[in-house]
Structure formats: structure tokens, C-alpha cells
Amino acid sequence: MSKHHELKQTEIKYDKDRPAAANPLKVEDLTLRDGHQSLFATRGRTEDMIPVAEMMDEIGFWAVEVWGGATFDTMHRFLNEDPWDRLRDLKRYFKKTPFSMLLRGQNLVGYRNYPDDVARVFVERAAENGMDIFRTFDALNDFRNFETVVDVIKKCGKHFQGCVCYSLTEPRMGGDVYNLDYFVNKAKELEEMGADTVCVKDMAGLLAPYDAFSLIKALKENISVPIHLHSHFTSGMASLTHMKAVEAGVDIIDTCMSSYAYRTSHPAIEPMVMSLLGTNRDTGFDIESLAKINEKLEKDILPKYKHLLDDSKVSVIDINVLLHQTPGGMLSNLVNQLREMDALDRIDDVYRELPKVRKDLGQVPLVTPTSQIVGIQTVNNVLFDDENESYKMITSQVKDLCFGLYGKTPAGVNPEVQKKALKGYPRGETPIDCRPAEILEPELENAREAVKDITSDIDDVLIYALYPVTGKKFLKYKYGIETPPDSVRPKSLEEAKKQEELVRKVRSGELRDALEKIEKKAEPPEGENVRKFNVYVDGEEFEVAVEDTGMPFVAAAPAAQPAQATPSGPRREAPAAQKTEPAARPAPSKPRAEAGEKKQEAPKEEAKKPAADVEGHPIKAPMPGIIVRYEEKEGVKVEEGDTIVILEAMKMENSLTTPVSGTVKSINFSEGDSVAKGDILCVIA
Numbered sequence: 001m002s003k004h005h006e007l008k009q010t011e012i013k014y015d016k017d018r019p020a021a022a023n024p025l026k027v028e029d030l031t032l033r034d035g036h037q038s039l040f041a042t043r044g045r046t047e048d049m050i051p052v053a054e055m056m057d058e059i060g061f062w063a064v065e066v067w068g069g070a071t072f073d074t075m076h077r078f079l080n081e082d083p084w085d086r087l088r089d090l091k092r093y094f095k096k097t098p099f100s101m102l103l104r105g106q107n108l109v110g111y112r113n114y115p116d117d118v119a120r121v122f123v124e125r126a127a128e129n130g131m132d133i134f135r136t137f138d139a140l141n142d143f144r145n146f147e148t149v150v151d152v153i154k155k156c157g158k159h160f161q162g163c164v165c166y167s168l169t170e171p172r173m174g175g176d177v178y179n180l181d182y183f184v185n186k187a188k189e190l191e192e193m194g195a196d197t198v199c200v201k202d203m204a205g206l207l208a209p210y211d212a213f214s215l216i217k218a219l220k221e222n223i224s225v226p227i228h229l230h231s232h233f234t235s236g237m238a239s240l241t242h243m244k245a246v247e248a249g250v251d252i253i254d255t256c257m258s259s260y261a262y263r264t265s266h267p268a269i270e271p272m273v274m275s276l277l278g279t280n281r282d283t284g285f286d287i288e289s290l291a292k293i294n295e296k297l298e299k300d301i302l303p304k305y306k307h308l309l310d311d312s313k314v315s316v317i318d319i320n321v322l323l324h325q326t327p328g329g330m331l332s333n334l335v336n337q338l339r340e341m342d343a344l345d346r347i348d349d350v351y352r353e354l355p356k357v358r359k360d361l362g363q364v365p366l367v368t369p370t371s372q373i374v375g376i377q378t379v380n381n382v383l384f385d386d387e388n389e390s391y392k393m394i395t396s397q398v399k400d401l402c403f404g405l406y407g408k409t410p411a412g413v414n415p416e417v418q419k420k421a422l423k424g425y426p427r428g429e430t431p432i433d434c435r436p437a438e439i440l441e442p443e444l445e446n447a448r449e450a451v452k453d454i455t456s457d458i459d460d461v462l463i464y465a466l467y468p469v470t471g472k473k474f475l476k477y478k479y480g481i482e483t484p485p486d487s488v489r490p491k492s493l494e495e496a497k498k499q500e501e502l503v504r505k506v507r508s509g510e511l512r513d514a515l516e517k518i519e520k521k522a523e524p525p526e527g528e529n530v531r532k533f534n535v536y537v538d539g540e541e542f543e544v545a546v547e548d549t550g551m552p553f554v555a556a557a558p559a560a561q562p563a564q565a566t567p568s569g570p571r572r573e574a575p576a577a578q579k580t581e582p583a584a585r586p587a588p589s590k591p592r593a594e595a596g597e598k599k600q601e602a603p604k605e606e607a608k609k610p611a612a613d614v615e616g617h618p619i620k621a622p623m624p625g626i627i628v629r630y631e632e633k634e635g636v637k638v639e640e641g642d643t644i645v646i647l648e649a650m651k652m653e654n655s656l657t658t659p660v661s662g663t664v665k666s667i668n669f670s671e672g673d674s675v676a677k678g679d680i681l682c683v684i685a
């Protein structure tokens with residue numbers, strides 16, 4: 001490490017025009033992407049970013065992150081905003097500061113691997129519309145999933161920032177997989193691929209301060225491009241981690257404006273500016289200008305979003321992350337999943353089983369989608385395995401992972417689990433070892449064709465290519481073919497303040513009587529998860545919109561049919577932020593609910609055909625869910641172990657097999673039906 005990077009103190013005196021430090025710490029601001037994604041379910045609107053954009057442009061940030069991650073999905077789905085417009089609109093206000101985006105490798109800004117033709121055009125259009133720095137990551141740290149996008153980033157003359165996802169199997173860095181060598185080697189791979197900067201992406205807030213010191217020091221010794229640190233505050237360590245990283249010579253860190261900082265977001269910028277004042281790593285930022293930006297955010301912007309902040313807990317840190325080395329979002333998802341299955345008392349078994357399942361699945365980093373894949377399989381094992389058989393119910397996503405559709409896992413997959421998972425797998429029983437996107441068919445021309453009656457604009461076509469269901473709906477709103485629902489309308493500051501006042505009254509008890517008068521309006525149209533209530537307080541009427549943002553597991557696109565080589569893939573970084581839609585698949589008998597867009601319906605009593613006096617072996621729903629399809633028809637002969645029905649639960653697909661050989665006697669439901677736990681789906685006799 002060169003002396004240049006060591007932290008030295010010179011003079012402590014605040015002056016906004018102070019001379020520049022020898023090696024100022026560079027800072028990327030994440031307020032306008034990861035900040036609101038982490039704290040406010042990515043609901044920030046462009047109109048609420050513009051008022052601070054010019055002020056932020058003056059600070060001297062190395063970059064501002066304004067796009068990518070869940071923004072593309074959330075904007076078109078929930079805000080009725082064109083994601084491409086945000087890029088173009090903000091660019092008019094940020095005249096000096098480069099733009100950065102989070103790109104999920106071959107998953108782009110969605111939740112599955114897209115084919116190369118879509119990936120290439122997407123990156124080209126992002127560059128053309130104003131993106132400068134492409135922060136690229138892959139959930140398995142399999143950088144073959146970078147190849148296509150990196151080629152285009154470079155051809156467009158843009159900045160390729162390669163990420164290594166930080167993960168642990170032990171309480172601190174080390175062990176067989178995630179040790180210092182692993183991270184240094186991964187960083188070297190990125191440098192060889194042409195990374196302009198290398199970023200350590202600590203999405204779960206697991207990086208401990210002294211591990212950060214050794215890691216950054218080792219990277220500075222082995223890598224010649226600048227090193228960037230992205231660490232979430234979730235566990236409470238990130239501010240300490242930043243400081244040790246600065247001492248070890250990190251070049252760039254990520255922060256948020258203080259009003260968008262901490263909790264599951266990032267450390268704030270202001271304490272860092274003052275901590276480094278007068279040292280050789282002084283940021284040079286003007287603390288008063290930062291304070292003015294915050295004042296504006298606090299006064300004019302945040303009242304509109306405060307209701308989205310999860311304030312159910314007093315504590316701003318998640319101690320469970322320290323206990324289990326597992327992202328906070330994943331843990332709360334596990335709890336939700338168990339609750340849905342009426343098995344909350346099994347949570348300790350789940351914590352015990354989790355490291356085993358993760359090991360069986362190749363010690364994948366726990367970042368969406370892999371955190372969901374491991375989490376849901378763990379719950380299945382805890383609930384359904386017995387002393388005779390483990391991995392009784394394997395989700396489609398685990399099968400895809402075992403087949404190699406996500407890429408190469410950091411450690412090997414347990415061969416027995418792999419063999420069991422791939423038995424009867426539609427694409428074949430032998431896993432692939434090529435770059436996953438190589439087996440995907442092009443999709444762009446089909447996407448053009450699908451929206452040709454609405455638009456031929458390539459940016460529009462990409463919205464559809466990435467999100468066929470919600471994307472098409474958005475394009476219909478955009479071109480006036482359909483009227484957008486009220487729920488996507490922006491909320492004014494005045495409305496927000498009224499609602500806040502209402503909430504205050506509820507909490508103080510003033511509203512107890514008034515609450516009894518709540519009038520439930522008509523059911524919202526299908527596909528909307530906003531419910532409106534009229535509430536009367538002191539003779540004044542308030543309209544309250546309650547939005548269901550707490551989707552338990554976001555994301556798994558169901559596995560594609562054999563005819564298509566489309567890997568399913570969920571992904572999510574922050575709780576309630578990203579909702580996905582199923583991968584394109586052959587038209588089912590009725591439109592499928594898009595994940596996150598529609599609450600799972602209560603099981604329909606009338607859908608049940610009489611299943612009384614069952615003779616033979618009933619196949620029951622082991623959990624509440626939706627029938628994806630029956631694999632066999634009535635009257636067909638089946639062998640023990642054959643898959644009879646595919647049930648989707650928690651957005652993951654489960655194959656239900658028959659424990660006996662015989663004939664399919666009665667099929668009691670159809671595709672798309674919701675079923676309750678214990679419902680008899682069919683009988684084998």
C-alpha cells in the first residue's frame with residue numbers, strides 16, 4: 001500500500017474553500033436510487049428528485065446513482081412513469097456529475113436472464129439516454145454473466161464498474177469459500193475483463209470493519225484500478241466499516257443524504273465529511289450545502305414518503321443479520337413464509353437447516369434471487385422432509401440452479417441433491433456448464449411484434465421485452481389506450497400532510513370512534529394493490545389509500561416450459577422493493593397473476609369439486625398456493641414418483657409427485673385456481 005492512502009491529519013479548520021486534500025476520498029451518492037429503494041420501496045418519483053438535483057450537482061460527488069436496480073420495474077409498474085424519461089430528465093439538471101446505475105448482469109434491470117439480443121440493445125439505449133457508469137453484478141459472482149453487457153458498455157465508451165458480491169459462511173471473512181483469496185481473485189478477474197473500477201458490494205451489511213481493512217488493503221496491493229465500497233447499514237457496522245476502509249486506502253465509498261440514510265440504506269455523507277476534515281482524505285465537500293439539500297428533502301419531499309418507512313421497530317439495526325450472516329430482507333421473508341404456512345414455531349429449525357441447504361446448493365452468495373431460492377427450499381425441507389427422505393419437495397428454481405441456468409456456483413453443488421433435482425427435468429438431466437445465456441433464444445423481434453400496434457420506439461419495446469405484462473399495460477397508459485388507475489397518481493405535499501395528520505390521530509387514539517365509521521369502498525380493480533378508504537374525522541373527510549407493499553417473497557419467475565430456454569429468476573435487494581413477473585411462457589388457460597401485482601386470492605370454495613369418498617391415494621396441497629398446471633390427465637397411468645401437479649407457493653413452483661403407481665382418477669382443480677393447504681388436488685387409484 002502506498003503511503004499516499006494512509007490517513008493523516010493536517011489542520012482542523014472548516015472552510016468551504018479549503019485547499020484540496022492530497023488524496024480526497026471520492027463519494028458516490030445513492031439517495032436517488034438505493035436510498036429510496038432501501039427505505040421507501042423504490043417509490044421515489046422523478047418530480048421529487050428534480051428540486052434537489054442542481055444542488056446535488058454542485059457538491060462534487062464522484063457520481064450519483066439514479067437508475068437501475070428496482071427503479072425500472074417500480075416506475076412503470078407503480079408510478080406510471082417512463083423509466084427512460086427519468087434518465088433524460090435528470091440529465092438536464094445534473095450537468096457535471098456522472099450518472100451511475102445498478103445493472104444485474106444478464107438480468108439487466110429484471111429478474112431473469114435475458115437473451116443476448118435484449119441485453120445488447122438495453123445497454124446501448126441506457127448509454128444513449130445518458131448513463132455513464134454501469135455498476136454490474138451477478139448473484140453467483142459468475143462473471144460469464146457479464147460478458148455480453150460489458151462488451152457493449154465498452155463499445156459505447158462508458159465506465160464498466162465490476163462488482164464482487166460480498167458474502168460469508170462464517171461470522172467473519174474466512175472459511176473455505178469466502179476468504180481473502182476468493183475476493184482478491186474475483187477482483188483480478190474483473191480487472192482482466194476491463195473493469196474501470198472494482199466495487200465490493202456488501203448488500204447485506206455483513207462486512208465487518210477489520211475485515212474491510214484487510215480486504216481493501218489486499219485489493220489495493222493486487223488491483224491497479226480504483227476500489228469502491230458499497231456497504232449497507234442494516235447490521236449497524238457500515239459507518240465503522242467505511243472508516244476502516246478509508247484507512248486502508250479505499251478510493252470511493254457510497255453514502256446517502258442523511259435523510260435517506262441508515263436502517264437498511266447506507267451511512268450518511270455528512271458525518272464522513274466532518275470526520276475526514278483536515279486530513280489527507282478530506283472530501284472537500286461543503287457541509288452547509290449538504291445541509292441545505294437535506295432541509296429541502298425533509299421539508300418538501302420526505303413527508304410524501306414517510307408512510308413507507310418501516311417503523312414497526314424502534315431499533316434502526318437488524319441484529320439478526322449479525323447472528324445469521326444472512327440479509328435482513330431474507331430473514332423477514334422466511335418469517336412471512338412460515339406464517340403463511342401456519343408454521344411460525346419452526347423458525348429455529350429453519351435457521352438450523354439454512355446453512356445446510358446453502359452448502360448443498362454450492363454456497364451461493366445470499367443476494368436476490370439466490371437468497372429466495374435458498375430460503376424457500378429450506379422452508380420446504382423443514383416442513384416436508386422426514387427421516388426417510390430429504391429434499392422431498394424441490395422448487396423449480398432449485399432445479400434451474402442445479403442445471404446451471406444461473407451460472408456456476410462458488411462451491412460445488414451436492415451431487416446427490418443435484419441428481420434428485422434433475423430427475424425428469426425438462427431440459428435434461430445433465431447440467432450445462434456453458435454461459436447460461438448461450439442457450440437462450442433471441443426475444444427482441446417478438447417483443448417488437450407484440451407491441452407494434454402501440455409503438456415502434458425501441459425504448460418502449462425494451463419496457464415490454466423486460467416486463468411483458470406490466471410493461472404492456474404501462475405502454476397502453478402512455479399512449480392513451482387505457483386510463484391509468486388513480487393509484488399511480490403522484491401525491492401532493494398537501495395530501496401527504498393530511499394523511500400524516502390522520503395517522504397521528506389514529507395513534508393518539510383520537511380516531512377510535514371515527515375508525516368505526518370506515519367505509520370500505522368497492523373492491524379495487526384486479527391487479528391493483530391499493531385500497532381506498534374514506535375516513536371521517538371531526539366532520540372532515542379523508543381519503544386514505546392503503547397500499548400493500550409487504551410482499552413476502554418477491555419474485556420468482558416460474559420456470560419456463562421445455563420448449564423455451566428461459567431460466568426463471570427472482571431477485572431482490574431490498575424488502576418490498578422489487579416485484580417481478582413470471583418469465584414468458586406458453587399461454588396458460590387463463591392470465592396469470594403477476595407476482596406482486598395481485599394479492600393471492602383466498603381459496604375459492606366453489607372451485608372445489610366434490611372429492612368425497614376418496615378411494616385410492618389423494619394428492620393434497622402441502623401448502624396454500626396456485627395451481628400452475630397438471631402434468632397428467634384423468635385416466636392416465638402413472639408410476640410412483642411421477643410429477644402430477646405443479647403448485648406455485650410463495651412465487652416458487654413446486655412439483656407434487658405421486659407416492660404410488662396407478663391411474664389418475666380425479667382432477668379437482670384447474671390451472672390458475674387457488675388452493676388451501678390440505679385440499680385434495682387429485683386422486684391416484
Ligand code: CO
Nearest residue numbers: 034203232573
Ligand atoms: Co445496495
